[in-house]
Amino acid sequence: MNGPPDQLTVAHRRDAQRTPGSRTVADLLRTAPVIGRADMTVRQAAALMTERDQDYVVIPSPEHGLGLLTDAGIRARVVAAGRSIDTPVGEVLDGPAFVVDSRTAPVDALTELVDRDLTVIPVCDTAGTVIGVIGASDFVADPAGSSMPLREQISRSQTVAELQGHARRIPQLVADLVRRDRPAHEVTRVASLIVDAVVLQGLRLVVDNRPDVDPAAYTWLSLGSNARREPVPSSDVDSAVVFDDSLEGTDLDGYREAFAELDELLRGAGLTVDTNGAIASKPLFSRTHGQWQTASRGWIDAPLENKGMIFMSLILDGRPLFGSRRESRSPAPGVEMIGALRADPRTMRLLLEESLSTKARLRSMRDVLTRRGDSFDIKTHALTPLVNIARWAALSVESTEVNTRARLQVAAGSALLPDEDATTLTEVFDVLQRVRLRYQVAQFDRGETPTDVLEMKRLSPLDRSLVAQAVREIAGVQRRMAGMSHYQVN
Missing domain, CATH: 1.20.120 (Four Helix Bundle (Hemerythrin (Met), subunit A))
Known part of the structure; x- marks a missing residue:
């Protein structure tokens, strides 16, 4: 039923209540896990994967916990490396494997799968026993998984126009999840995954293919609500960059010009780029690692000067999205700041x-x-x-x-x-x-x-x-x- 003429209401989908908000990742499991042995060879593991028609095998190890061998891992670590297929699996395992508890919400598991760029994630019960494995296809029947086709289209965009066209569908996706009466934190988390995909593909299309840009020389940080995975349709896209200390001052200007081109791409995609200047194309938010450390010390020593409080709050919300420091799991500026702050009452x-x-x-x-x-x-x-x-x-x-x-x-x-x-x-x-x-x-x-x-x-x-x-x-x-x-x- 609609409200008064001037009242804003959202029409709910008829199937809104078919998927309870209290669903767990265990509800998505469809097959028993493929479990191997620590003493098996790659040949035996591959045969087991073929027999079970799966692209992974979980290897329990008393010393190292759960290991995970995937089809992609065999191609990269055995075939491409010229190793024998009789190599012990212990030498080529992806491990220790990242696992999720069976009580984890599907959207949280999906976030980890995407963030960590994983093929599958083992699911364990409260006793630590593997009860299944979750992959991208398992989310198809879950409302959170409705974002995966759009994310895939965004990630495969070959031109700026194609990327922008797909990105303009984000409001419809958010609206559909709201009409399904999904929990707010699920809606915003899904939205953040899509925004991340737009930014990443935008970086590939307009930044990283420039001759004066080295993708390995910087780390992109998401800031603000998207970094916290809480964006709504009115939210801005905030960002910062950590450059490697090897870059010189004149080099940084070229990167910032490229980041400004990304800003325009995002605006054309229907996203709002922060109007207050908290963006990587501005010098205050694109510094070398050493410069960030120096700035952080200054904010901590004199938080009431030069907007120190504001900068600290922004950087403490920073989430690495792409780059060398993310791949190496090096701490972001906000993480490095925490210990120093705690030591300063x-x-x-x-x-x-x-x-x-x-x-x-x-x-x-x-x-x-x-x-x-x-x-x-x-x-x-x-x-x-x-x-x-x-x-x-x-x-x-x-x-x-x-x-x-x-x-x-x-x-x-x-x-x-x-x-x-x-x-x-x-x-x-x-x-x-x-x-x-x-x-x-x-x-x-x-x-x-x-x-x-x-x-x-x-x-x-x-x-x-x-x-x-x-x-x-x-x-x-x-x-x-x-x-x-x-x-x-x-």
Whole structure:
């Protein structure tokens, strides 16, 4: 049923309830796992894979845990390397293998599969026993897997125009997931995977094929909401780059020109490139590793100068997407910053004060003075305060998590974030993101530009009530943290 004429509503698909939001990766398993032996040869492993009509074999090892041999691994490490097929599998294993718990949400497993560029992932029960293996094709029947065909088309685009054409379908994909009534964190995670694919293919098409660019000499960082895997239709694409120290100053200008060309590609793809300058084409966000280290030390030593607080918050959210430091698992600038921050109580206190300075509230004084009491900026006055709390809480326990929900989970039970508050904020975050997504998808359906400024009269009475309660909960946690900080942060 539709609401009043001016109320924004989203039409749900008839099959929206067929796939429960509580599904786990175990629900996607279709066949028993192919298990080999540590003493078998590559020839025997290949024969077992053929017999079972699978392209992998899991090799349990008492010393090294689970190993994984795939068809691609045989081609790369045996055939291409000129090794005998009678080589022991222990010499060519991909391992120790990355595994997921059987209770993992499908979208989380899909994210790991894509992020780590894996063919398959073993799934283990609570006792550590392999109960199956999950691959890309296993997600076809899951709503999160609906993004895989689009991602594949994006990754195979041969021209800028082709890439932009595929990327412009992202809003439709997000809208479809919202109409299916999928959990908000699943929708945004899927959206981030697609945005990542657009950026990566854009780098290949307009940056890495330039003669003055060495793809091995830089690492691309995703920043902001996409880095946290929380983008919505109104979100910007923020970025930064870490150059190898071998590059000279004059070399960097050529890279930045190429990154500016990528900015234009993304705009043509329907994505919004950050208008505040938090992009890799700007010198402040494209530095050598040494320059990032020097800048980080300066921000930590003098956080109130040169926008140190803002830069620290941005970089702490950085997620390596492509490049030499990602491949080598070298720490990103934000990860390197964590230890230094934890060793500086004064800066930690200032960061906490900054995190709590943006108050959760339904109406600002400006709203009152301009008589805009019926509008509410859900990002500025609700989500940003919550994201700030989660970032600081994770930092206080030296966690490298970037996602807001993951940060709240890992920091739950810490000095300033009791379990109850962490649970409340997680629930509140989900509610706010759900309202935000539904509002913006409804705007998209009407041909309006998605925005974070909600007209409260266009929300249902239930959503208005949920937003008001969410703001009160965030404000309550802010007050408790501010009170406790005088005793906990030294």
